[in-house]
Amino acid sequence: DIQMTQSPSTLSASVGDRVTITCRASQSISSWLAWYQQKPGRAPKLLIYKASSLESGVPSRFSGSGSGTEFTLTISGLQPDDFATYYCQQYYSYSPYTFGQGTKLEIK
Amino acid sequence: QVQLQESGPGLVKPSETLSLTCGVSGYSISRGYYWGWIRQPPGKGLEWIGSIYHTGSTYSNSSLKSRVTISVDTSKNQFSLKLSSVTAADTAVYYCARHGPHVPFDYWGQGTLVTVSS
Numbered sequence: 001d002i003q004m005t006q007s008p009s010t011l012s013a014s015v016g017d018r019v020t021i022t023c024r025a026s027q028s029i030s031s032w033l034a035w036y037q038q039k040p041g042r043a044p045k046l047l048i049y050k051a052s053s054l055e056s057g058v059p060s061r062f063s064g065s066g067s068g069t070e071f072t073l074t075i076s077g078l079q080p081d082d083f084a085t086y087y088c089q090q091y092y093s094y095s096p097y098t099f100g101q102g103t104k105l106e107i108k
Numbered sequence: 109q110v111q112l113q114e115s116g117p118g119l120v121k122p123s124e125t126l127s128l129t130c131g132v133s134g135y136s137i138s139r140g141y142y143w144g145w146i147r148q149p150p151g152k153g154l155e156w157i158g159s160i161y162h163t164g165s166t167y168s169n170s171s172l173k174s175r176v177t178i179s180v181d182t183s184k185n186q187f188s189l190k191l192s193s194v195t196a197a198d199t200a201v202y203y204c205a206r207h208g209p210h211v212p213f214d215y216w217g218q219g220t221l222v223t224v225s226s
Contacts, residue, residue: 098156
């Protein structure tokens with residue numbers, strides 16, 4: 001299995017801040033990485049696909065980068081609606097598809 | 109607009125079989141894409157269970173493979189999950205979602221909580 005490791009597990013920030021979440025894969029996954037946002041009681045929402053492509057309708061303050069084994073999600077100018085949990089997921093291999101453990105973004 | 113909706117019992121007894129169905133609207137399953145199941149235990153992360161193509165070909169997480177059956181009914185535009193011999197560890201919110209080969213999970217159902225308890 002490809003292991004996905006996110007850091008940090010929890011991140012405290014203020015409205016307007018720029019934050020970065022890191023996701024590392026246990027082996028190369030090329031650019032087959034997605035980022036999701038999940039709010040309590042809601043299904044995950046796709047934000048970024050293929051490491052850096054913004055899903056339609058997602059604000060441009062979200063951006064992704066990386067390839068191979070190291071990836072980042074950056075939110076520039078945090079908005080109140082952005083406080084949520086973020087997950088990365090590799091879809092390079094379906095044996096099995098795997099997610100990171102999540103990063104909870106909290107209000108400082 | 110593609111919409112998915114999970115349905116099924118919210119309570120299952122230990123050792124029995126969990127059965128859920130995902131109804132799809134706004135997109136015909138027969139047109140393509142894969143249709144998958146993901147679960148999330150309370151307060152924990154996401155785990156992919158398995159997926160099916162409209163032709164019926166399936167693949168699933170090896171950690172659950174022997175207990176998982178996924179089927180599709182294109183005439184009803186829905187697909188289903190059966191998970192046998194459940195234990196308390198199978199208590200989770202179960203989501204259905206659309207994806208493709210090299211396409212992430214782009215549309216999700218709202219999720220349904222299944223509790224395994226006697």
